[in-house]
Amino acid sequence: MSGTLPKALSPQSVPDSAGRFGSFGGRFVPETLTRALDELVAEYDKAKADPSFQEELDGLWKTFVGRPSPLYFARRLTESCGGAQIWLKREDLNHTGAHKINNTLGQALLTLRMGKTRVIAETGAGQHGVATATACAHFGLPCVVYMGAEDIRRQKPNVFAMKLLGAEIRAVESGSRTLRDAVNEAMRDWMSSVEDTHYIIGSVIGPHPFPMMVRDFQSVIGREARVQSLEAFDGKLPDCVVACVGGGSNAAGIFAPFVADDTVRLVGVEAGGRSSEPGQHASPLTFGRPGVLHGSYSYVMQDDDGQTCDVHSMSAGLDYPGVGPEHSYWKDTGRAEYIQCRDDEAMKAFDMLAKSEGILPALESSHAIAKGMEVAGKMSPDQNLVICLSGRGDKDAMELARLRGEEW
């Protein structure tokens, strides 16, 4: 890639100083966390203005993560869809196998700048846990990862990797024993340890400044994709960008640098699960309502009493009843569209990418592949569509074997 990557963490018009993306976002947390969040805002502001911070992060992204990740032309996939040219932004090729490492390194650097000595995190699919454990190992920070007991079952390879990296895994047995319960537990730990501990939130969720900060760190995906597109498409931007949305960090990362470009269609793909029945999917932007969950105001799957509904996705990373507030803002302003992909469609897309391109995508990313193929099929061959391949599928091999009734 010869183009110049915009250096500064990309300035955006949202959120405002209260962390609001339109009406979404904000801070709905216990008072105990306010000071830590204020400190984080102050330190992040200073870091953004400090060229040495960006330089160090860029250096790590380059030499430790392996950035820039390639923009890969999926020739056989394109041929089988018969529409737009399909390109994959290969975040699966990052160190630790997903986009999550972009953010954890940034936040680990901030942890050091704040003088904090311990890191906690929560994880669903395990990719964020592995990325946090990796960043902590790199900097010598002790790391505790909260993970739902159900997700521990689904994601054994990542659980083992985190242990190898020196992290302590704490199984969360409450509630649905998935990501949302792990977030609750991590928040509780943070409430008691906030003086010396930083909580590395892994998605564009949570109280301000997390949705903004995680988006900024992940925006490296979109900033690279932008430069790479201009090079690969004769000076043109992509016509469409597609990414999966659980909490929505990879999607926010690839969308944000294209938001001001009206010609670029942005498509987020939520987990459609087994069906549109309540409890059978994880699609708050499609079926949810604005409400409060995990510290911010955004679309949430809630009942009439405000209780969070159970959700389902075969992909642990998408199995979450809320979504980042900026996605809610993009949805309501019409800047991005959000569609759903069912488990079985994602599974087919997994096979398709594996067999036609030799790439095993993460189950999360398989949702984006499935709908990206559909969208591309309705476009013309002179158009270009970029799919964010947010992570690799090795971690899902055991779960896939189980779902297919095969011996492991």
Place this chain on the structure above:
Amino acid sequence: MSLLDETFAKLRSEGRKALLPFITAGDPDLDFTGDLLKDFGKAGVAACEVGVPYSDPVADGPVIQASYQRALESGFRLQQLFEMRKRIAAKVTIPTLTMASYAIIYRVGLERYIEQSQEAGFCGAIVPDLLVEEAAEFSKLCADRDFNLIQLVTPTTPRERQVRIAESSSGFLYFVSVTGITGERNELPPQLIDNVGWLREQTDVPVCIGFGISQPEHVAKLGPVADGLIVGSAIVRRIAQANAENRGEVRGEIDRYVREMLAAINAVK
């Protein structure tokens, strides 16, 4: 002036301190919650906090979280809590408050939540995840309707912010004793007394201390500096033992515990 305001005004004029128990609504069921409210009134507590079970609490420790889960699993619905409170109105003369996550209040609707609470007999709400920056609208609605909005101050809250929180609160200020979640503790931080003392000099709103308070010794130590003390997990832990057969027994045990704490607080000068 709400019933809670009147209660604190009276206590202050008599130089007495308040004991405020916390219980979870619907744990193990709403009849039991109603019985405890009646018992508390007879025992002489100043006011009672009724926790509205929430699926994703973050400020609460394992004891209260588990009680929320038990209540939700047994089919808790907010409207049923309001109906139960209304049914026992004649038998409960102490002020009662809900402690509810903003997720719940927002879903019900801010105005509607206040209206339904007041109709049911609640005189205010504690909203543990509504920060002063986000509270303007709800705080105004509460003030307009003489409904108390109790906000929290913690050991990490800077002093000028404590004053701002006091300005948008009524009823009392909930001073969180420790940096952390709810739960019983043996030791409470030594600087707590100074911190609460300072805040009481800044505001006319009564200041009550909560989180970690479970023993008569805590009451003797903290009673003199605060307007009241809040006891939650120590009671909820006892409720967790209640089942269909031993209800009377558990009620008796809680009554004894509350009276022991009351004796301690009434001895405070």
